[in-house]
Amino acid sequence: MYGAYKALGHYPDYWYWILRGRPPRSPHLLKQKVVREYGEKFGLKTLVETGTYYGEMVAAMKGRFDRVYSIEFVPALAERARRKFAGDGQVQIFCGDSRVVMPEVLALLQGPALFWLDAGYYGWIGMETDKQRLSAEMEMILSHPYPHVVLLDDARCLTGEHGIPTVSEVKGYIEAKFPQRLVTVEFDIMRITLRD
Ligand SMILES: C[S@@+](CC[C@H](N)C(=O)[O-])C[C@H]1O[C@@H](n2cnc3c(N)ncnc32)[C@H](O)[C@@H]1O
Incomplete structure (x- = not known):
């Protein structure tokens, strides 16, 4: 019985979300x-993820x-993922703080990527959150020579509380500093693309 349920993968979670009237947490x-569609729409062949889990x-x-x-901070999770994807030559798992590892990953890119x-x-499992990490990574990615596309998950958590900016502050900051970029939010995901 459990095996049959497990075989359904993420579908029960998806159906339950629809039944509950599509709440903010998607x-x-x-x-x-969304990740698949943005890759296809912008013809991006490389995916960079922060937070492997x-x-x-x-x-x-x-x-x-x-x-x-994919970059993971917790060594045990990074090691687990390395084992899991050991047979997949196209997958590379990095261990460390994404803010620190990001330059190493950016240096590997030979064209635009989806982030x-x-x-x-x-904030995650009790870790002290580096409040500058998100803006530092955004700056690195958006200043890089290639026109990368960025998806930021959990946009609902941009609450404006405890030193965390609001969605409109992040949007205003990015669009002012990088005028060719457009910032939109849908289904809890902030999307940073090039303006048409
Ligand atoms: C929401 S989970 C990621 C889920 C995964 N991206 C997915 O879609 O399946 C967040 C992950 O980020 C990791 N993390 C937290 N702080 C980090 C940091 N500074 N650098 C890299 N990873 C971090 C956590 O350990 C956790 O595994």
């Missing part, structure tokens, strides 16, 4: 759909991108 299946996004996207780079920023920017 299910993983929807996140996968159990490697669910990596597993869902490894067949859809030529390269997948899935999902590394507990608003």
Whole structure:
């Protein structure tokens, strides 16, 4: 019975989200759909993820991108993911703080990439949150020579409280500093693309 339920993967979570009237916190299946669609729409062949966790996004996207780079802070999770994707030559797992590791990953890129920023920017399992980490990574990515596309998960957590900026502050900051960029939010995901 449990095996049959497990085989349904992320679907029960997705259906339950629809039944509840699509609340702000969106299910993983929807996140996968958005990542897949942005990759296709912008013709991006490389995915860079911050926050590997159990490697669910990596597993869902490894067949859809030529390269997948994922950065995980917790050594045990990074090691687990390395084992899980040991047979997937297109996947590379980095261990460390995404703010520190990001320059190393950016240096590997040979064209525009899709970024899935999902590394507990608003606090995670009791870790002290580096309040500058999100803006520091955004600056690095958006200043890089290639026109990368960025998706930031959990936009609802941009509350304006405890030193965390609001959605409109982040949008205003990015669009003022990088005028060719457009920032939108839908289904709890902030999307940073090039203006038409
Ligand atoms: C929400 S989970 C990521 C889920 C995953 N992206 C997915 O879609 O399947 C957040 C992950 O970010 C990691 N994390 C937290 N702070 C980090 C940091 N500074 N650098 C890299 N990873 C971090 C946490 O350990 C956790 O595994």
